[in-house]
Structures are given as C-alpha cells and as structure tokens.
Amino acid sequence: MDKKQSALQEKKGVSQPETTNSMSAEKIKLNRAKQNSVNEFVSKILEGDIPFLSRAITLVESTNTKHQKKANEILERCLPYANNSVRIGITGVPGVGKSTFIEAYGKFLTNQGKKVAVLAVDPSSSVNKGAILGDKTRMEQLVTDKNAFIRPSASGSSLGGVAQKTRETIILCEAAGFDTILIETVGVGQSETLVHSMVDFFLLLKLSGAGNELQGIKRGIIEMADAIVINKADGDNEKNAKIAKVEFNRALHLYPLKENNWQPKVLTASALNKINIDKVDEMINSYISLTKENNYFNLKRKTQNKYWLLATIEQQLKDNFYNNPVVKKALSEEIENLEIGKTTPFNAAKRLLNM
Amino acid sequence: MDKKQSALQEKKGVSQPETTNSMSAEKIKLNRAKQNSVNEFVSKILEGDIPFLSRAITLVESTNTKHQKKANEILERCLPYANNSVRIGITGVPGVGKSTFIEAYGKFLTNQGKKVAVLAVDPSSSVNKGAILGDKTRMEQLVTDKNAFIRPSASGSSLGGVAQKTRETIILCEAAGFDTILIETVGVGQSETLVHSMVDFFLLLKLSGAGNELQGIKRGIIEMADAIVINKADGDNEKNAKIAKVEFNRALHLYPLKENNWQPKVLTASALNKINIDKVDEMINSYISLTKENNYFNLKRKTQNKYWLLATIEQQLKDNFYNNPVVKKALSEEIENLEIGKTTPFNAAKRLLNM
Known part of the structure; x- marks a missing residue:
C-alpha cells in the first residue's frame, strides 16, 4: 500500500461519505504513536520519513493532553531544523x-x-x-x-x-x-x-x-x-x-x-x-x-511568531473568561440590559469583570 | 464670565502654555462636584445646565474611584434620556x-x-x-x-x-x-x-x-x-x-x-x-x-454597544495579564526564546498562561 495514500486517508473530507473506518484508523495511529519515543519521532522526521511525519501531525491535532505534551516536545526538538x-x-x-x-x-x-x-x-x-x-x-x-x-x-x-x-x-x-x-x-x-x-x-x-x-x-x-x-x-x-x-x-x-x-x-x-x-x-x-x-523576510517571520504568541495568550484569556458558566449567564443578561438601554457597555463590563 | 468659556478652560490644549491654574481649576471643580448629589446632577443635566454637564464629564474623566462610581450612577440615570x-x-x-x-x-x-x-x-x-x-x-x-x-x-x-x-x-x-x-x-x-x-x-x-x-x-x-x-x-x-x-x-x-x-x-x-x-x-x-x-441606524448602535462591552472586557483581561510583574518578566524571556528559535509561540503561550 502506498504510504502517501495511507497518510491521506487518516482524515476524510466531506466529499467522501464518513465511515467508521477513519475513526478506527485514527485510533490505531495514535496507539502506534504512543509506542515511539520523542527521540525516535525526531530522528525519523529529520530523515524525511513520511509515516512518522504524518503520525506526529496526528499528535499535534489530538485533543488528548498526553498527545499534546508529546507533540510539543517533538515540535521544540524539530524547531532548529525548521x-x-x-x-x-x-x-x-x-x-x-x-x-x-x-x-x-x-x-x-x-x-x-x-x-x-x-x-x-x-x-x-x-x-x-x-x-x-x-x-x-x-x-x-x-x-x-x-x-x-x-x-x-x-x-x-x-x-x-x-x-x-x-x-x-x-x-x-x-x-x-x-x-x-x-x-x-x-x-x-x-x-x-x-x-x-x-x-x-x-x-x-x-x-x-x-x-x-x-x-x-x-x-x-x-x-x-x-x-x-x-x-x-x-x-x-x-x-x-x-x-x-x-x-x-x-x-x-x-x-x-x-x-x-x-x-x-x-x-x-x-x-x-x-x-x-x-x-x-x-x-x-x-x-x-x-x-x-x-531583511523583510526574517523580520516578517519574527513578527508572525510574536503575533502568534500574543494571539494565543489573548484567545486563551478570552476563552477562560467567556466559557465560565457564571459569566456566560450574566453576560447574556447584561447584553439584554444594554439593548433596552438600562446600562452602559462600561458599567456592564465592570460588573462582569468583578464576578 | 461666560459659562461656555469657563467650561472650556478646565482643560488646556498643548497650544496654550501649561499653567498651574488648570490643575487647581480641576481640583476646585472636583470639590464642587462632591457637594452635589447624583439626583441633583441628573436633574440639572436633563435641564440642559452646562456647568453641571461639564462637572459630570469631569467626574467621568477622573481616575478617582469614588468619582468614577458617582459618574457611573449619573450615566445609568441619564441613559433613558440619551x-x-x-x-x-x-x-x-x-x-x-x-x-x-x-x-x-x-x-x-x-x-x-x-x-x-x-x-x-x-x-x-x-x-x-x-x-x-x-x-x-x-x-x-x-x-x-x-x-x-x-x-x-x-x-x-x-x-x-x-x-x-x-x-x-x-x-x-x-x-x-x-x-x-x-x-x-x-x-x-x-x-x-x-x-x-x-x-x-x-x-x-x-x-x-x-x-x-x-x-x-x-x-x-x-x-x-x-x-x-x-x-x-x-x-x-x-x-x-x-x-x-x-x-x-x-x-x-x-x-x-x-x-x-x-x-x-x-x-x-x-x-x-x-x-x-x-x-x-x-x-x-x-x-x-x-x-x-x-433599521440599520438602530442595528448599528446596538452592535456598537455590544462591541464596546466586549472590547472593554477584553482590554481589561489583557491589562490584568500583561501588567502582572511576573508575567512581564517571563514574557520578555519567552520572546527572546522565540527570536532565537528555541520555542514555538504556542508552547511559550502555554507556559505563560500556566504561571
């Protein structure tokens, strides 16, 4: 079986009907990824090994905390070669x-x-x-x-x-x-x-x-x-x-x-x-x-790195705030108050932040 | 003395030389504002009284917490007439x-x-x-x-x-x-x-x-x-x-x-x-x-209100985070790491957020 095709079949697009197959393929991949050490991943990726590259990406995409930790280690080790x-x-x-x-x-x-x-x-x-x-x-x-x-x-x-x-x-x-x-x-x-x-x-x-x-x-x-x-x-x-x-x-x-x-x-x-x-x-x-x-090429990449650092922090701060169930409820009430002219945006914000 | 002129002189532009006068005028204004109740402010403003309007704005602009509290009360009471x-x-x-x-x-x-x-x-x-x-x-x-x-x-x-x-x-x-x-x-x-x-x-x-x-x-x-x-x-x-x-x-x-x-x-x-x-x-x-x-007129105002609510919240969340002295120090270290390719923006963000 062609390796390139197998890598692609891990995720199927909406243009193809969803089958249980893709989910189990995903599971198998993740299980396999568990068996390899960070060292193995890094050296294989640096060799240009496509199945290992593909598995590492699967780790990056995983929502599992352990996988993410492993992915982060692989990423930092790969960085000097990127x-x-x-x-x-x-x-x-x-x-x-x-x-x-x-x-x-x-x-x-x-x-x-x-x-x-x-x-x-x-x-x-x-x-x-x-x-x-x-x-x-x-x-x-x-x-x-x-x-x-x-x-x-x-x-x-x-x-x-x-x-x-x-x-x-x-x-x-x-x-x-x-x-x-x-x-x-x-x-x-x-x-x-x-x-x-x-x-x-x-x-x-x-x-x-x-x-x-x-x-x-x-x-x-x-x-x-x-x-x-x-x-x-x-x-x-x-x-x-x-x-x-x-x-x-x-x-x-x-x-x-x-x-x-x-x-x-x-x-x-x-x-x-x-x-x-x-x-x-x-x-x-x-x-x-x-x-x-x-030198704009390097400058732009540096700026992009900093942008992603700050964007990630700020997205996380917002997610933590807005996903808090207490805030969620109060926010929709404050928006109602705003719409009927009972409060100003700034007073509403102050109350929400004090919660 | 013309009231309109007096209101203007509270804050002097850079085109006029700064004098100690403007600062003491400010102080006097704030002292005077303290003596009036929220009720007085609101009824005077609704009458179109310019000196009271002017003093209320001075309260809005004050960084003093008590003044801000009073300003917020006046604002919420004025809202139905705005x-x-x-x-x-x-x-x-x-x-x-x-x-x-x-x-x-x-x-x-x-x-x-x-x-x-x-x-x-x-x-x-x-x-x-x-x-x-x-x-x-x-x-x-x-x-x-x-x-x-x-x-x-x-x-x-x-x-x-x-x-x-x-x-x-x-x-x-x-x-x-x-x-x-x-x-x-x-x-x-x-x-x-x-x-x-x-x-x-x-x-x-x-x-x-x-x-x-x-x-x-x-x-x-x-x-x-x-x-x-x-x-x-x-x-x-x-x-x-x-x-x-x-x-x-x-x-x-x-x-x-x-x-x-x-x-x-x-x-x-x-x-x-x-x-x-x-x-x-x-x-x-x-x-x-x-x-x-x-109906775009009303829709736009509603959208603007919601925009200001969320913008105020998000600005405050960021200020709280970035002004934290521990974060400040770590952030500049992480930016250095980023620049020399020692970490990814996402790993750096994760470490900063976990602090």
Missing part, C-alpha cells in the same frame, strides 16, 4: 480552481527537485470534518508524487485552533525537509487573515468575469495579497482575463507601497493548461529574493 | 481644516435651531494633555454660541481609555439635549477605528493635491468613510478639488455596497467660505433617513 522553507498562502472562492492550481504549481516545483507540502486551513473544519483538500482525487498527480505531502485541514473547536495546528504542522514539514509549503484556504471568515499571518507570500486566485471585477471582492483581501493570479485564462476567457488584469492592477496601485518595497503583481494563468505557472514561480522567487535582501 | 442624537465622526490629517469645518458646520446647525456638542478623541492625549480642540480660539464663533458645547479630548493612560470617556460623554451630552454630536479625531493609530465605532456617520476630510490622491491614504480609512469631503475647494484649488472628487469617487466604487445600502459620497466644500456646507448637511440627513428607514 524555518528553511518558503511558505505560500493560496486563497480564492470555491470554483476558482485552487486544487488544480496547487496541483499544477506543486508538480512544477517537484519537477525542479523541490519537496512540496500542501496544507489547508478550513473554517468549516471547526464545525465538521475538513472539506478542502479532503477530496484527494482532485490532485491525482501530486498525491502519487513522492516529493509531495498533502495533508487535509485539521479540525478543531475554533478556527484559531485549526490555524494553530496548521502552523505547528508547518514546523514538522520543514524539519522533514519540505522546502515549499503551500497553504490553501477558502475565503470564509477570518481564515485568510490567519493564513496571511503564517506565510511569507500570500496569493489570491481570481476568475475574470464580465467587468466590474472588484465589486463583490472581500474587504481587506486586496490589501493582504502579494499577488493576484487570474486563473482559467484560456480559450474564450483569455480576453476577459486581460481586462480583469488591468482593473486589478489599477486597484493594487491605489494603495501605497508596502513596507517591504514590493509592488503587488497581477498575472493571468491557466492551471488546467499549465500556462504561466512558470511566471507565477518566477514572481514568487523575485519576491523572496527582494525580501531576503532587504 | 440616544436621541445624530453622532458624526470627523477625521482628517492636521492641516485639512477640521476646526474650521466643525465651526462652519456647527454654526450651520445652530442657525437651524439645533444644539451641537463637539467632542474629540485625541491619541496624543493618552501621552500628554489633549491637543485637538484644545485651541478654542480656533472656533471663536462656536465657542460663544449658547447652543454649542465644546469639550477637548479627555486624557488617559491608553487610547482605549480616552475613547471610553468620550463615549460616556456622548451619553451625558445627549441627556442634556444636544441633538448633534460632532466627534473630531486626527488620523493617528487606532483613533479613527475607535471613533468610527461610536458614531452613526463617519466623514473623512481631505485636501486636493496634485493628482494621485489615493497614494499615501491610510489603509482601511476609505472603507470606513460614509463620505469624503474635499475641503478648501475654493479659488485656485477648485479645479484640483474636482479632479480629486472623480478619483475618490472611483475608489469608493471599487468596494461593494455596504450592508446599509449607502453608497459613500464625495463632496467638495470650502469651510472657510462656507461653500457647500448645506450640501454636506443634506447628505448626512439623507443617510440618516435611509438608515432609520431600513
């Missing part, structure tokens, strides 16, 4: 061709001898099982590529939790020798912001439409993008894609240059026909060169 | 003519029989004494207008604290019968976001330049604005102002319609020559009519 990759975030609405693009770009990279890990942050995975990247059949070529590792989105009780697990998974993948990390997300809720805060380069995939491209675009997303790639620029669509390119370029120029001195770019591409995939890669490389030269 | 105003936020960089605009618009409103309160949220007031609206000589006409009340920015240890006091001051002014509240802020730090979250209508003042108007504009501000008014559109400037109007209009149309169905507008005006001030008023009225009709 960080040597290019992390690329890829976002776009469903239907824009994210999977096709990731497969095309992933294959382009592995053909050049690179090792590519594909991860995902899926907002829906905080409610049910992960949807994106769950359907592995969509990346037939990449799945069977021994230099590619595909892992569907973790699931968790909150989107922040899902993102945290993905961020830890990046470290493990880097320690296992993957030099390019592609992180997919769908444009829902805060998922883009979270992915943006864990990658070096953030790419927005778009389709060309019938003009007025910017109407309906999500607020803030243009400002986050280091590049916009207009996908499906093939056949009859090519003309529209060129028009869209002009319009997006104009929108990007409305904003002042980012502090990294990078002027966000717009490209057209066809992932299906493998057109301009090389241009996308060229562009990303020139971004990496520029930001490594002006 | 909320009947239009709250307008006005922002723009220094030099754009905010004071002149506020004076022109304020006079326009009082000439129509309206009662106008002018407040400010000044980021610099969290460091030193308030700068904006401190120079009352800039609003000579409005200062002597008995239907206008001008109060410089509160000062405080944090911008959030300054904003909170302003928000409470709005309630007192409304209870005192002011039907239009103008809140000035300068485009620094988070001050615009904070003012945006306490007003019904958010107006951005701009100057026309030599084209390329949008270069250098602060990120996110265009999205917050319900209208952009290009000020100083007079004399030689008129032509440039018209060009700028076209460019800003285009930028505003890049964004999807807001959920209130309002398409943000661009106007040119000259506050100095009182040109188009009536048009600005017309526009704001049409916004208020629209949003009252589609």
Whole structure:
C-alpha cells in the first residue's frame, strides 16, 4: 500500500461519505504513536520519513493532553531544523480552481527537485470534518508524487485552533525537509487573515468575469495579497482575463507601497493548461529574493511568531473568561440590559469583570 | 464670565502654555462636584445646565474611584434620556481644516435651531494633555454660541481609555439635549477605528493635491468613510478639488455596497467660505433617513454597544495579564526564546498562561 495514500486517508473530507473506518484508523495511529519515543519521532522526521511525519501531525491535532505534551516536545526538538522553507498562502472562492492550481504549481516545483507540502486551513473544519483538500482525487498527480505531502485541514473547536495546528504542522514539514509549503484556504471568515499571518507570500486566485471585477471582492483581501493570479485564462476567457488584469492592477496601485518595497503583481494563468505557472514561480522567487535582501523576510517571520504568541495568550484569556458558566449567564443578561438601554457597555463590563 | 468659556478652560490644549491654574481649576471643580448629589446632577443635566454637564464629564474623566462610581450612577440615570442624537465622526490629517469645518458646520446647525456638542478623541492625549480642540480660539464663533458645547479630548493612560470617556460623554451630552454630536479625531493609530465605532456617520476630510490622491491614504480609512469631503475647494484649488472628487469617487466604487445600502459620497466644500456646507448637511440627513428607514441606524448602535462591552472586557483581561510583574518578566524571556528559535509561540503561550 502506498504510504502517501495511507497518510491521506487518516482524515476524510466531506466529499467522501464518513465511515467508521477513519475513526478506527485514527485510533490505531495514535496507539502506534504512543509506542515511539520523542527521540525516535525526531530522528525519523529529520530523515524525511513520511509515516512518522504524518503520525506526529496526528499528535499535534489530538485533543488528548498526553498527545499534546508529546507533540510539543517533538515540535521544540524539530524547531532548529525548521524555518528553511518558503511558505505560500493560496486563497480564492470555491470554483476558482485552487486544487488544480496547487496541483499544477506543486508538480512544477517537484519537477525542479523541490519537496512540496500542501496544507489547508478550513473554517468549516471547526464545525465538521475538513472539506478542502479532503477530496484527494482532485490532485491525482501530486498525491502519487513522492516529493509531495498533502495533508487535509485539521479540525478543531475554533478556527484559531485549526490555524494553530496548521502552523505547528508547518514546523514538522520543514524539519522533514519540505522546502515549499503551500497553504490553501477558502475565503470564509477570518481564515485568510490567519493564513496571511503564517506565510511569507500570500496569493489570491481570481476568475475574470464580465467587468466590474472588484465589486463583490472581500474587504481587506486586496490589501493582504502579494499577488493576484487570474486563473482559467484560456480559450474564450483569455480576453476577459486581460481586462480583469488591468482593473486589478489599477486597484493594487491605489494603495501605497508596502513596507517591504514590493509592488503587488497581477498575472493571468491557466492551471488546467499549465500556462504561466512558470511566471507565477518566477514572481514568487523575485519576491523572496527582494525580501531576503532587504531583511523583510526574517523580520516578517519574527513578527508572525510574536503575533502568534500574543494571539494565543489573548484567545486563551478570552476563552477562560467567556466559557465560565457564571459569566456566560450574566453576560447574556447584561447584553439584554444594554439593548433596552438600562446600562452602559462600561458599567456592564465592570460588573462582569468583578464576578 | 461666560459659562461656555469657563467650561472650556478646565482643560488646556498643548497650544496654550501649561499653567498651574488648570490643575487647581480641576481640583476646585472636583470639590464642587462632591457637594452635589447624583439626583441633583441628573436633574440639572436633563435641564440642559452646562456647568453641571461639564462637572459630570469631569467626574467621568477622573481616575478617582469614588468619582468614577458617582459618574457611573449619573450615566445609568441619564441613559433613558440619551440616544436621541445624530453622532458624526470627523477625521482628517492636521492641516485639512477640521476646526474650521466643525465651526462652519456647527454654526450651520445652530442657525437651524439645533444644539451641537463637539467632542474629540485625541491619541496624543493618552501621552500628554489633549491637543485637538484644545485651541478654542480656533472656533471663536462656536465657542460663544449658547447652543454649542465644546469639550477637548479627555486624557488617559491608553487610547482605549480616552475613547471610553468620550463615549460616556456622548451619553451625558445627549441627556442634556444636544441633538448633534460632532466627534473630531486626527488620523493617528487606532483613533479613527475607535471613533468610527461610536458614531452613526463617519466623514473623512481631505485636501486636493496634485493628482494621485489615493497614494499615501491610510489603509482601511476609505472603507470606513460614509463620505469624503474635499475641503478648501475654493479659488485656485477648485479645479484640483474636482479632479480629486472623480478619483475618490472611483475608489469608493471599487468596494461593494455596504450592508446599509449607502453608497459613500464625495463632496467638495470650502469651510472657510462656507461653500457647500448645506450640501454636506443634506447628505448626512439623507443617510440618516435611509438608515432609520431600513433599521440599520438602530442595528448599528446596538452592535456598537455590544462591541464596546466586549472590547472593554477584553482590554481589561489583557491589562490584568500583561501588567502582572511576573508575567512581564517571563514574557520578555519567552520572546527572546522565540527570536532565537528555541520555542514555538504556542508552547511559550502555554507556559505563560500556566504561571
């Protein structure tokens, strides 16, 4: 049995019917993970051993305290070997061709001898099982590529939790020798912001439409993008894609240059026909060169680390407060008082905090 | 001595040299405030008594726990009489003519029989004494207008604290019968976001330049604005102002319609020559009519109340945590560990939270 496939089958996407099989596979995996020491994990991961990498990720994703403790030890031991990759975030609405693009770009990279890990942050995975990247059949070529590792989105009780697990998974993948990390997300809720805060380069995939491209675009997303790639620029669509390119370029120029001195770019591409995939890669490389030269690359990673430290603390403080049953009850009462104008937000806050 | 002037002199702006006088005036005010009961305060404020309104605001701004307690009682008693105003936020960089605009618009409103309160949220007031609206000589006409009340920015240890006091001051002014509240802020730090979250209508003042108007504009501000008014559109400037109007209009149309169905507008005006001030008023009225009709007006105020409740709680939780001396020391150590790659943000956060 192919190891890459077995790793993927640990978590099934919503596109496949849920079976009891995936749960028992999970259990077996965790049992197996128990038998290996932290030392074994670390040395195997550093060798690039995919089943061990996969099991370590399962530990990271586990809600079991013992597993988490073990995962943390593995993570800290792997850290000195991490960080040597290019992390690329890829976002776009469903239907824009994210999977096709990731497969095309992933294959382009592995053909050049690179090792590519594909991860995902899926907002829906905080409610049910992960949807994106769950359907592995969509990346037939990449799945069977021994230099590619595909892992569907973790699931968790909150989107922040899902993102945290993905961020830890990046470290493990880097320690296992993957030099390019592609992180997919769908444009829902805060998922883009979270992915943006864990990658070096953030790419927005778009389709060309019938003009007025910017109407309906999500607020803030243009400002986050280091590049916009207009996908499906093939056949009859090519003309529209060129028009869209002009319009997006104009929108990007409305904003002042980012502090990294990078002027966000717009490209057209066809992932299906493998057109301009090389241009996308060229562009990303020139971004990496520029930001490594002006030290923004390292600076951004440091800032991201600090961001995640503070974000984790603050999320935990809030969770502890709001999940307290006494506070929960009082909060809904205070909100009612607010709505009927019986108190001010500040008095209500004071009473809640004094509890 | 004119009461309006006396109220203003309680806090002096940085544009006037600091004297010991302002501190002792403050003390006298607070002593006087002690002598009046909450009942007296409330009934006087509801009568529209300016010295009592002014003293109540001084209580709101006081850091003394007893004063705060009294202020909270007054606020909760005033609440049923508040909320009947239009709250307008006005922002723009220094030099754009905010004071002149506020004076022109304020006079326009009082000439129509309206009662106008002018407040400010000044980021610099969290460091030193308030700068904006401190120079009352800039609003000579409005200062002597008995239907206008001008109060410089509160000062405080944090911008959030300054904003909170302003928000409470709005309630007192409304209870005192002011039907239009103008809140000035300068485009620094988070001050615009904070003012945006306490007003019904958010107006951005701009100057026309030599084209390329949008270069250098602060990120996110265009999205917050319900209208952009290009000020100083007079004399030689008129032509440039018209060009700028076209460019800003285009930028505003890049964004999807807001959920209130309002398409943000661009106007040119000259506050100095009182040109188009009536048009600005017309526009704001049409916004208020629209949003009252589609219920967005009330919805927004409710959302803002809830926002301030949660923001206050979360700020306090963070303050309590980060101001703990043990945490402070450990945090800087963990940040060092992060920077040299010795730990992950999540492990560091866990250790800090377990302390």
